[in-house]
Amino acid sequence: MSLLDRFRNKDRRALSRIISYVENRKDSYQEALANLYPDAGNAYKIGLTGPPGVGKSTLVDRLSENFLQNGGKVGIIAVDPSSPFTGGAFLGDRIRMQRLVGNEDVFIRSMATRGSSGGLAQATKDVSLVYDAFGFDYILIETVGVGQVELDIVDASDSVVVVIVPESGDVIQAMKAGLMEIANIFCINKSDREGADRVLSELNHLLQIQRSKSEWSFPVIPTAAVNNEGIDQLAKAIMQHREYLLESDLFKIHRKQQIRKDIISYLRMMLTGNIEKKLKSADSFDNLLEDIYNGKADPITTAIDIYNKHYSRT
Amino acid sequence: MSLLDRFRNKDRRALSRIISYVENRKDSYQEALANLYPDAGNAYKIGLTGPPGVGKSTLVDRLSENFLQNGGKVGIIAVDPSSPFTGGAFLGDRIRMQRLVGNEDVFIRSMATRGSSGGLAQATKDVSLVYDAFGFDYILIETVGVGQVELDIVDASDSVVVVIVPESGDVIQAMKAGLMEIANIFCINKSDREGADRVLSELNHLLQIQRSKSEWSFPVIPTAAVNNEGIDQLAKAIMQHREYLLESDLFKIHRKQQIRKDIISYLRMMLTGNIEKKLKSADSFDNLLEDIYNGKADPITTAIDIYNKHYSRT
Numbered sequence: 001m002s003l004l005d006r007f008r009n010k011d012r013r014a015l016s017r018i019i020s021y022v023e024n025r026k027d028s029y030q031e032a033l034a035n036l037y038p039d040a041g042n043a044y045k046i047g048l049t050g051p052p053g054v055g056k057s058t059l060v061d062r063l064s065e066n067f068l069q070n071g072g073k074v075g076i077i078a079v080d081p082s083s084p085f086t087g088g089a090f091l092g093d094r095i096r097m098q099r100l101v102g103n104e105d106v107f108i109r110s111m112a113t114r115g116s117s118g119g120l121a122q123a124t125k126d127v128s129l130v131y132d133a134f135g136f137d138y139i140l141i142e143t144v145g146v147g148q149v150e151l152d153i154v155d156a157s158d159s160v161v162v163v164i165v166p167e168s169g170d171v172i173q174a175m176k177a178g179l180m181e182i183a184n185i186f187c188i189n190k191s192d193r194e195g196a197d198r199v200l201s202e203l204n205h206l207l208q209i210q211r212s213k214s215e216w217s218f219p220v221i222p223t224a225a226v227n228n229e230g231i232d233q234l235a236k237a238i239m240q241h242r243e244y245l246l247e248s249d250l251f252k253i254h255r256k257q258q259i260r261k262d263i264i265s266y267l268r269m270m271l272t273g274n275i276e277k278k279l280k281s282a283d284s285f286d287n288l289l290e291d292i293y294n295g296k297a298d299p300i301t302t303a304i305d306i307y308n309k310h311y312s313r314t
Numbered sequence: 315m316s317l318l319d320r321f322r323n324k325d326r327r328a329l330s331r332i333i334s335y336v337e338n339r340k341d342s343y344q345e346a347l348a349n350l351y352p353d354a355g356n357a358y359k360i361g362l363t364g365p366p367g368v369g370k371s372t373l374v375d376r377l378s379e380n381f382l383q384n385g386g387k388v389g390i391i392a393v394d395p396s397s398p399f400t401g402g403a404f405l406g407d408r409i410r411m412q413r414l415v416g417n418e419d420v421f422i423r424s425m426a427t428r429g430s431s432g433g434l435a436q437a438t439k440d441v442s443l444v445y446d447a448f449g450f451d452y453i454l455i456e457t458v459g460v461g462q463v464e465l466d467i468v469d470a471s472d473s474v475v476v477v478i479v480p481e482s483g484d485v486i487q488a489m490k491a492g493l494m495e496i497a498n499i500f501c502i503n504k505s506d507r508e509g510a511d512r513v514l515s516e517l518n519h520l521l522q523i524q525r526s527k528s529e530w531s532f533p534v535i536p537t538a539a540v541n542n543e544g545i546d547q548l549a550k551a552i553m554q555h556r557e558y559l560l561e562s563d564l565f566k567i568h569r570k571q572q573i574r575k576d577i578i579s580y581l582r583m584m585l586t587g588n589i590e591k592k593l594k595s596a597d598s599f600d601n602l603l604e605d606i607y608n609g610k611a612d613p614i615t616t617a618i619d620i621y622n623k624h625y626s627r628t
Contacts (some may be wrong), residue, residue: 009528030614031614033612033614034615036611037609037613038609174563201589240410252607254605255607256603256607257455259603259613260593261601262613262617263593263613263616263620265592266614266617267620267621268582268585268589269626271582271585272582272585272588275581275582275585276578279574289570289574290570292573293354293566293569293570295351298347298348298351299351299573299577299580300344300345300351300580301348303576303577304344304580306581307581307584307585309585311625314607
């Protein structure tokens with residue numbers, strides 16, 4: 001049986017191999033993705049983001065159990081931050097998820113951001129597509145809310161949950177980081193800590209304008225994931241957001257935007273690979289670099305020349 | 315007088331306007347850069363990176379004063395992290411640099427990473443080029459060492475200084491974050507704190523292999539920037555690295571690599587702008603999205619088709 005056949009027969013080792021294939025951009029991985037595409041489109045994708053140390057991994061763990069108990073199959077993608085300075089999901093978190101590991105209805109994959117930048121965002125979406133085609137009902141994508149990554153999660157998810165903890169200034173920080181704009185649901189984790197009520201009212205106050213402009217309620221759910229408190233409510237809020245999207249046609253609009261971005265991203269990758277190839281094959285390129293280094297030419301005009309010669313069509 | 319003429323007459327307001335022009339990618343900014351290119355190439359570019367809270371801004375401040383005292387003109391680019399969760403250079407740090415503000419021989423520009431990703435890296439290099447053309451002798455680029463950004467600093471700098479503080483595990487963290495590989499010089503700031511000696515010997519131990527493979531000494535400089543301690547030594551180490559690069563031909567090799575990456579980056583921007591334009595003008599694109607949404611086509615094959623139709627040449 002071919003790898004793809006075994007994948008379609010729900011062979012987990014085939015799933016694992018195809019994910020590695022796609023993640024590492026092996027030759028003809030694009031063909032593999034194109035083959036899987038018709039089987040995808042049924043999974044619901046949930047992104048969880050927030051600052052380091054708020055307990056995202058534990059939340060993902062508990063949410064997964066909740067979905068599993070309701071008969072759903074769950075694929076988890078944990079996007080590890082590239083730099084340990086930001087904290088985030090490391091070995092410890094993966095170990096916390098160990099008890100999910102034996103479960104046939106769940107699959108966990110960690111992806112490292114180190115050195116991949118834009119490439120990682122697309123790789124995450126591609127692995128999500130593989131999960132989707134394999135038949136997972138829910139895909140949980142966990143990323144630390146630092147920099148560019150939290151914006152990419154909008155492109156990868158149907159619902160975005162922003163997680164914070166009751167700490168002085170955390171709401172203001174979330175606002176500054178642009179997390180307010182991308183959240184569909186807010187989760188105050190570790191809500192048994194002091195200050196949870198204050199953060200809840202701060203958030204509710206800030207959300208007044210957003211709520212008045214939308215049919216969606218932007219719920220704020222207090223949880224204490226380690227004690228399994230509030231998980232039912234969080235799962236329910238996610239399902240309500242799903243219904244809201246489906247009823248309001250926003251689901252379709254959002255998915256079509258994601259498809260548009262996917263096409264642009266794939267095109268960009270093809271063109272970029274092409275640039276490197278074209279420059280390598282140009283034997284005068286080294287002379288050109290020498291000229292620029294010596295001030296006889298400049299990189300911008302050189303780029304324009306290459307563009308006109310190789311890419312523009314009359 | 316034209317803006318460019320005023321720029322060449324060392325008018326700081328013209329400098330400021332051209333920087334904004336370049337930073338915001340205004341129409342024909344590429345032409346402006348091409349025009350400035352022949353005047354550039356003389357500045358020495360120093361990148362400072364490290365985890366949040368190690369005192370990078372204060373170091374930049376003191377280093378600048380050191381260079382100024384020796385008759386050098388200094389351009390500073392502070393790349394602010396996009397997310398306040400990671401700490402880094404904020405208003406407070408900018409205020410700390412206030413006493414440099416009145417100085418005619420120094421110019422400070424903050425750049426925000428928010429939402430710009432790859433674009434920011436190029437914008438930083440472009441602003442650096444503007445500084446260079448204006449006649450600054452030293453360009454100091456300060457970035458927080460989180461994720462992708464610290465790798466970009468290698469492309470923007472001649473010498474990279476990695477800054478850490480004496481804290482438990484900081485050296486291990488720096489290693490994991492990939493900072494060891496990119497550092498030419500290490501700086502242990504706040505070295506009046508406990509543990510500085512331990513960190514110094516840890517670093518020296520780790521650097522044995524790197525040192526044995528290179529003619530460069532990878533010095534570790536203890537500083538206490540707020541007390542102006544060790545700044546002379548740090549400035550001296552940077553100048554020694556510069557001499558090392560120039561004498562070993564590595565300076566030229568590295569600059570040519572930077573030029574190569576610049577060309578690729580400009581080309582990528584042109585092609586990407588082009589993608590958006592081409593898709594906008596394709597009136598059947600909406601139908602295509604609808605088909606993909608309904609599972610009648612897939613984004614990968616669509617991207618390949620667009621590529622073959624618009625970009626590949628026979």
